[in-house]
Amino acid sequence: MDILLKQVGYSYAKDTPFEKRALTDVTLHIPSGSYTAIIGHTGSGKSTVLQHLNALLQPTEGSVLIGERKIEAGTKAKNLRDVRKKVGIVFQFPEQQLFDETVLKDIMFGPLNFGVPEEEARRRAIALVEQLGLPEGVLEKSPFDLSGGQMRRVAIAGVLAMEPDVLVLDEPTAGLDPRGRREIMDLFYRLHQEKGLTTVLVTHSMEDAARYADTVAIMHGGKCVATGDVRDVFANEEQLGDYRLEPPRTVRMQREFEEKTGLTLDELALTEEALARSIAQALTEGREPK
Amino acid sequence: MKGSILSFEQVTFTYVPEDEAVKPAVSDLSFSIGEGEWVALVGHNGSGKSTIAKLMNGLLFPQQGTVQAMGLKMSEESLWNIRSQMGMVFQNPDNQFVGATVQDDVAFALENNGVPHEEMVVRVRESLQQVKMADYLDHEPHHLSGGQKQRVAIAGALALRPRLLILDEATSMLDPQGRREVIETIRELREATGLTVLSITHDLEEAALADRVLVMNAGHKQMEGTPDEVFSSGEELTEMGLDLPFAMRMAGLLKQAGVPMTGESMTEHELVEELWTYYSSK
Numbered sequence: 001m002d003i004l005l006k007q008v009g010y011s012y013a014k015d016t017p018f019e020k021r022a023l024t025d026v027t028l029h030i031p032s033g034s035y036t037a038i039i040g041h042t043g044s045g046k047s048t049v050l051q052h053l054n055a056l057l058q059p060t061e062g063s064v065l066i067g068e069r070k071i072e073a074g075t076k077a078k079n080l081r082d083v084r085k086k087v088g089i090v091f092q093f094p095e096q097q098l099f100d101e102t103v104l105k106d107i108m109f110g111p112l113n114f115g116v117p118e119e120e121a122r123r124r125a126i127a128l129v130e131q132l133g134l135p136e137g138v139l140e141k142s143p144f145d146l147s148g149g150q151m152r153r154v155a156i157a158g159v160l161a162m163e164p165d166v167l168v169l170d171e172p173t174a175g176l177d178p179r180g181r182r183e184i185m186d187l188f189y190r191l192h193q194e195k196g197l198t199t200v201l202v203t204h205s206m207e208d209a210a211r212y213a214d215t216v217a218i219m220h221g222g223k224c225v226a227t228g229d230v231r232d233v234f235a236n237e238e239q240l241g242d243y244r245l246e247p248p249r250t251v252r253m254q255r256e257f258e259e260k261t262g263l264t265l266d267e268l269a270l271t272e273e274a275l276a277r278s279i280a281q282a283l284t285e286g287r288e289p290k
Numbered sequence: 291m292k293g294s295i296l297s298f299e300q301v302t303f304t305y306v307p308e309d310e311a312v313k314p315a316v317s318d319l320s321f322s323i324g325e326g327e328w329v330a331l332v333g334h335n336g337s338g339k340s341t342i343a344k345l346m347n348g349l350l351f352p353q354q355g356t357v358q359a360m361g362l363k364m365s366e367e368s369l370w371n372i373r374s375q376m377g378m379v380f381q382n383p384d385n386q387f388v389g390a391t392v393q394d395d396v397a398f399a400l401e402n403n404g405v406p407h408e409e410m411v412v413r414v415r416e417s418l419q420q421v422k423m424a425d426y427l428d429h430e431p432h433h434l435s436g437g438q439k440q441r442v443a444i445a446g447a448l449a450l451r452p453r454l455l456i457l458d459e460a461t462s463m464l465d466p467q468g469r470r471e472v473i474e475t476i477r478e479l480r481e482a483t484g485l486t487v488l489s490i491t492h493d494l495e496e497a498a499l500a501d502r503v504l505v506m507n508a509g510h511k512q513m514e515g516t517p518d519e520v521f522s523s524g525e526e527l528t529e530m531g532l533d534l535p536f537a538m539r540m541a542g543l544l545k546q547a548g549v550p551m552t553g554e555s556m557t558e559h560e561l562v563e564e565l566w567t568y569y570s571s572k
């Protein structure tokens with residue numbers, strides 16, 4: 001499903017003394033089936049943009065096109081059920097979306113709410129708890145009697161259980177241990193590919209953005225200041241620096257390696273595995289007598 | 291090592307003591323932290339780290355064993371004295387905010403500790419400047435971005451001028467540059483004041499900066515040592531759901547790709563030096 005933000009402006013607490021502008025003139029196209037990473041430093045407006053993707057926030061200027069639905073500034077959008085069903089958001093803090101008495105009920109809530117039969121909702125919940133590496137016996141526990149990383153996993157399960165077309169992820173790996181981080185990011189990627197999901201990831205991990213996304217958008221001071229192919233964005237160190245960002249570690253290491261040895265790798269390596277392979281190859285070729 | 295500022299002796303804690311099927315969150319745990327040390331506490335999700343933090347400041351009391359802090363045995367009586375010397379940043383900042391504005395929030399604990407008004411004002415400003423949130427004095431803490439909330443929570447702990455600072459994934463939502471800045475600020479503070487730091491983190495690059503690393507696994511202390519010692523155990527760590535710092539991971543991948551590596555490089559920079567030496571030594 002295509003999403004298009006057109007000249008979107010947003011102010012929190014508009015027309016009150018506490019009014020706070022968070023977005024200015026943001027235009028961003030998220031094509032159906034794409035994997036877009038949104039990066040930017042603290043307070044740049046990333047979470048505010050995300051909440052427009054399922055009309056949780058409605059623009060104070062401009063418009064948002066979500067599939068066929070148009071959400072416009074100035075008109076109160078009603079009946080957003082369909083949008084909410086198709087666009088699932090994993091919030092920045094898991095506690096923001098947990099509420100039910102037990103983990104099982106919490107995960108089943110979304111599907112039940114959108115008309116999935118009880119048996120099917122239960123089946124999904126049980127399968128997801130396992131896929132997300134939650135410990136046994138967690139289903140009957142209160143979601144608030146869990147560790148931070150366990151809550152995160154339940155919150156993710158709750159969104160995946162709705163089987164949305166668009167998966168919107170706000171720092172989904174914060175609080176996950178390294179294995180969980182890798183496994184769950186891989187799970188999102190698998191769903192993205194197998195089910196053709198449209199995926200939007202907000203992350204402070206440039207490494208995850210490089211590994212998984214095909215398009216990167218940069219937020220800065222409430223504006224979307226750049227969008228582009230992942231390699232182009234991460235190759236442009238000067239631009240990243242302007243927005244107080246830095247390239248992924250792999251890219252920094254590639255640059256240092258190239259500078260030191262005078263060798264040039266074929267292309268910008270986006271993963272650690274790719275970087276190791278390219279370096280090994282360059283070293284072998286470079287060492288062979290010409 | 292100077293005197294111990296905090297110690298656990300055979301501590302066991304269970305959230306549901308009446309149910310024997312529920313395993314203790316922390317089992318028979320002993321360790322000690324020296325004054326002025328920087329200790330990283332790492333471990334998989336649910337391994338007991340936050341529970342340990344809550345036992346340290348008397349939010350929870352163990353069923354067995356003793357917790358000592360600032361030379362006192364943790365008890366209902368010593369709790370307030372201990373807490374007044376301890377700054378704690380919880381995993382979710384929203385659970386921690388009490389003030390209606392950022393400055394009230396940071397001032398709250400100072401007021402409780404009887405810090406005189408004038409000094410309080412100075413400290414609140416200073417600590418908010420340290421985390422780059424001085425422009426947000428009158429904002430409502432709950433209405434900030436994720437990273438801004440974490441910064442304010444850290445300011446709240448710094449304003450106390452604690453002897454012991456406990457950070458429970460306190461920088462997990464900061465951008466890489468912001469995270470480095472905050473860690474640098476705390477390191478400087480430690481140089482200047484002899485602050486002791488216990489940092490709970492999943493960021494192994496951060497753990498690698500500590501004097502000592504404690505590794506928790508399913509409620510038990512699995513390892514304890516310098517970062518070099520802990521990270522040299524490679525596979526044992528990955529089996530526990532943890533990982534190695536970037537340079538060590540890269541060294542492993544390069545080796546797999548056929549480049550002979552010593553495995554001694556701890557930073558990217560050292561790694562590149564090593565590759566260059568190899569390249570130019572044919």
Ligand SMILES: Nc1ncnc2c1ncn2[C@@H]1O[C@H](COP(=O)(O)OP(=O)(O)OP(=O)(O)O)[C@@H](O)[C@H]1O
Nearest residue numbers: 012022042043044045046047048433435436437438
């Ligand atoms: N509920 C709110 N009320 C008022 N202002 C808000 C609210 N939420 C966010 N803001 C402000 O809007 C701006 C953008 O916030 P947003 O949460 O979108 O940033 P972000 O890019 O997600 O940052 P982070 O990486 O720290 O999560 C910030 O200046 C923030 O203080």
Ligand SMILES: Nc1ncnc2c1ncn2[C@@H]1O[C@H](COP(=O)(O)OP(=O)(O)OP(=O)(O)O)[C@@H](O)[C@H]1O
Nearest residue numbers: 145146147148149305315335336337338339340341
């Ligand atoms: N309030 C609670 N009631 C019951 N059990 C709890 C409660 N809080 C945590 N637990 C359980 O205790 C164990 C340890 O939790 P703890 O929060 O200490 O883990 P952690 O190491 O901090 O994990 P994370 O990295 O996910 O934050 C987990 O199995 C968790 O499910």
Ligand SMILES: [Mg+2]
Nearest residue numbers: 047092435436
């Ligand atoms: Mg955010």
Ligand SMILES: [Mg+2]
Nearest residue numbers: 147148339340
């Ligand atoms: Mg925890």
